Amino acid sequence: MLDQGPIPRQRASDYLSVIRPSFLVLGSALLAALNACGMLAVKEQQAKLDANCRIGGQVDAERRDAAPLTVVLARQTGDSWQVADHFVLERPGLWGFAASAGTYGVVAFQDLNRDLKLQRDEPYLGVDENRLITCKPGERRMDFALRIPADGRSRFNETLDISALQARSFDEQLDVSLTQVTAVGEISYLSDPRFDQAIAEDGLWRPFDFLFKGHPGLYFLGAYDSTKVPVLFVHGINGSPQNFKTLIERLDRRRFQPWVYYYPSGAALPRVADHLTQTMRQLQLQYGFKSFAVVAHSMGGLVSRGFLQRYREGGGAAATPLFVSIATPWDGHKGAEWGAKAPIGSARVFTDMAPNSEYLKSLYGRDPGVPHYLLFTSNDGTVTKESQLRDAAQKGAVSVEGFHETHMGVLEATAVSARVNELLARLPAP
Numbered sequence: 001m002l003d004q005g006p007i008p009r010q011r012a013s014d015y016l017s018v019i020r021p022s023f024l025v026l027g028s029a030l031l032a033a034l035n036a037c038g039m040l041a042v043k044e045q046q047a048k049l050d051a052n053c054r055i056g057g058q059v060d061a062e063r064r065d066a067a068p069l070t071v072v073l074a075r076q077t078g079d080s081w082q083v084a085d086h087f088v089l090e091r092p093g094l095w096g097f098a099a100s101a102g103t104y105g106v107v108a109f110q111d112l113n114r115d116l117k118l119q120r121d122e123p124y125l126g127v128d129e130n131r132l133i134t135c136k137p138g139e140r141r142m143d144f145a146l147r148i149p150a151d152g153r154s155r156f157n158e159t160l161d162i163s164a165l166q167a168r169s170f171d172e173q174l175d176v177s178l179t180q181v182t183a184v185g186e187i188s189y190l191s192d193p194r195f196d197q198a199i200a201e202d203g204l205w206r207p208f209d210f211l212f213k214g215h216p217g218l219y220f221l222g223a224y225d226s227t228k229v230p231v232l233f234v235h236g237i238n239g240s241p242q243n244f245k246t247l248i249e250r251l252d253r254r255r256f257q258p259w260v261y262y263y264p265s266g267a268a269l270p271r272v273a274d275h276l277t278q279t280m281r282q283l284q285l286q287y288g289f290k291s292f293a294v295v296a297h298s299m300g301g302l303v304s305r306g307f308l309q310r311y312r313e314g315g316g317a318a319a320t321p322l323f324v325s326i327a328t329p330w331d332g333h334k335g336a337e338w339g340a341k342a343p344i345g346s347a348r349v350f351t352d353m354a355p356n357s358e359y360l361k362s363l364y365g366r367d368p369g370v371p372h373y374l375l376f377t378s379n380d381g382t383v384t385k386e387s388q389l390r391d392a393a394q395k396g397a398v399s400v401e402g403f404h405e406t407h408m409g410v411l412e413a414t415a416v417s418a419r420v421n422e423l424l425a426r427l428p429a430p
Contacts, residue, residue, distance in 0.1 A: 053135035056096030056212065057144030059089065061110045063123055068111040070118070071095040071146065072165070074127060076103040081127065086165055088116065088173045094209050096142065098180040104133045108146045109154065116167035124154040142212070171348065174207060174267055178275055183217030183262075184282050190221065190242050195262065200240035203264035204347055210264045218279045221248065221258045224287055228257040229430050234276075234307075236298025237265045237349065243297060243411055250417040256424060259292075265299065266347030269359050273306030280311060284318050290430050293322040294370075295420060297411060298383065299353065301328030306359070308368035320370045321427050324420055327376060327407055329353070329383040330390035332360050355387075364392040372397045373423055375416065382407035 059069050068090055075084040084104065087095040105127035109118050118124070125148045135141055168176075193199075194214045203210040210216070218232075219241065231251065233244045241260035248258045261279075263272050283289075296304040308320060336353035352359040374397040376388040394400050405413050 052098040053101055053137060053139040054096060054098055054142060055104060055106075055133055055135055055144070056094065056142040057146065058093065059095050059108050059146040059148070060092040061123060061148040062150040063110060063112075063148075065110065065112055066091070068114060068116065068170070069108060069148065070111060070116070070165070071106060071108045073097045073099060074105045074107060075099075076105065076132065081105065083165065086168065087177075088168050088170055089208060090170050093206060094212050095146075096177070096180075096208075096212055099135065101135055101137045101139075104135060105129075105131075106133070106144065106146065107154075108148050110148050116169065117165060118154060120153065122154075123148045123150055124152045125149060126152070126154065171268060171271065174211075174264075175271065177208065177211050178216060178271075181211050181215055181217075182275070182279060183215050183219055184279055185224065185286065186217065186219050187223065188219040188221065190245055190248065190260075195240045195242045197240065197242075200235075200265070201238055204238050204266040204349070207264035207266050207347075214262060214264075216263045216275070217261075218276070218283065219260050219262065221260065225257055226287070226289070227430065228253075228255060229424075229427055230259050230289055230292040231256045231424065232259045232261060232280075232292055232294045232304075234261045234294065234296040234300035234304045235265075236296075236300045237353075239265065239297065239300070243408070244295070246412045247295065247417050247420060250421065252421060252424070255429070256293075261300075261303075263303070266349050268348035269299075269302055269306060269352040270362075271348075272303050273310055276303065276307040277310040277314065277316075280307070280318075281314070281316065284316065289318055291319040291321055291427070293324075293424060293427065294320060295324045295326070296328065297326045298328060298407065299349070301325035301330070302352075302360070302363065305363045305368065305372075308370050309363070309366055312368050312370075313366075320368075322423055323370045323372045324423060325372065325374055326416065327380055327383055327388060327410055328374075328393075329387040330360075330363070330393035331355055331387040332357060333383065333387060364396060367396065374400045375410070375419070376400070376402050377407060377410050378402050378404045380405075380407045380410075 059071050061069060068088055069092065071087045073084045074081040084099055085097050087097065089095060107127055108125045110123040112122050113119060125146055133141055199210060199214045202213060233241060235241060235243050241262055251258055261276055263275065294304050304323065308323065332353050332355040334355060336350045351357060374393055376385060378385065403410055403413060403416055410416055
């Protein structure tokens with residue numbers, strides 16, 4: 001049964017003491033389950049991307065060592081080869097490049113000592129002269145399968161010298177790749193296959209697979225309309241824009257236009273907040289909207305507050321008169337401590353979600369100056385009420401309101417959508 005309306009702010013702590021907390025072991029549940037903005041206009045940026053070709057595929061290794069894999073894109077110039085770019089993965093999976101038109105070859109190596117450089121004794125796959133890639137502007141060649149032989153070795157006197165590759169960490173690679181594939185105001189729809197749950201789950205455990213299948217970024221669910229206020233929806237861990245289907249269906253589309261942010265939820269939260277900031281600045285440069293509201297669910301609230309801090313501090317021109325968080329773990333999750341200690345391949349998000357993490361502390365180290373309405377759930381089953389009702393979060397909120405709903409069920413609740421619409425109805429026209 002739904003709580004009878006919002007809980008007065010002064011009673012939130014009393015409410016907490018009455019209901020027994022419920023904890024989720026995040027690890028087991030999850031197992032089931034980019035700072036400056038480029039000041040080029042978005043159209044100019046998109047034109048540059050469109051002039052590139054896309055080259056990619058999958059890479060694997062015969063040796064089953066838990067070691068990073070590096071794919072190197074080599075550009076043919078006359079009779080010699082030059083390194084054009086390289087791609088680092090923590091495990092076998094998808095790789096990809098955005099490159100200018102030309103003829104390319106690819107090499108790959110298995111980084112056994114994890115120094116992000118090629119050593120003489122590390123498994124290596126050289127350029128196959130019989131399988132060169134001639135790529136035209138705008139062309140997509142994403143079907144190349146590479147397998148690094150266990151006994152393959154590089155020759156340092158060969159025409160392509162990759163021994164001096166600049167080391168690139170997994171996180172740095174994610175930044176580069178996010179820039180290359182980000183959707184900036186692309187028009188889509190909630191039933192788009194890229195938003196399906198299976199792809200969303202790649203975002204947690206296989207972020208590069210997610211980049212190429214899901215295409216992160218900010219999507220419009222209709223043509224931009226300067227007479228309507230944008231409402232930005234930000235999903236949580238292992239989530240997708242489809243989670244907001246009910247809230248968006250009940251949105252007053254005469255006054256508001258829904259935008260959805262899609263991101264790899266296993267990435268480090270500061271990087272996700274940076275990425276959303278850059279994307280929103282690009283959109284603001286292109287469309288010049290005066291204001292926008294934010295509605296976030298679960299971990300999306302953590303992403304959103306980090307974004308709002310960065311957007312304001314970077315001189316974001318649009319006002320944000322409303323921020324609604326729903327079932328957000330403001331004090332993190334104990335189960336994330338397990339994930340942060342996991343071996344190679346663990347999602348970076350676990351470090352940031354662990355209680356008392358540097359990212360969580362940073363969220364209330366400075367005020368983004370945005371009216372925050374905190375909606376929490378009393379029957380969550382995933383996030384404890386203690387975490388949702390972190391003292392700093394309550395003190396920084398205009399209102400603290402509780403609903404007797406589960407973690408995902410809250411997004412379907414009639415009273416929740418009614419409350420969100422009531423808050424949105426107070427906003428001035430653009």
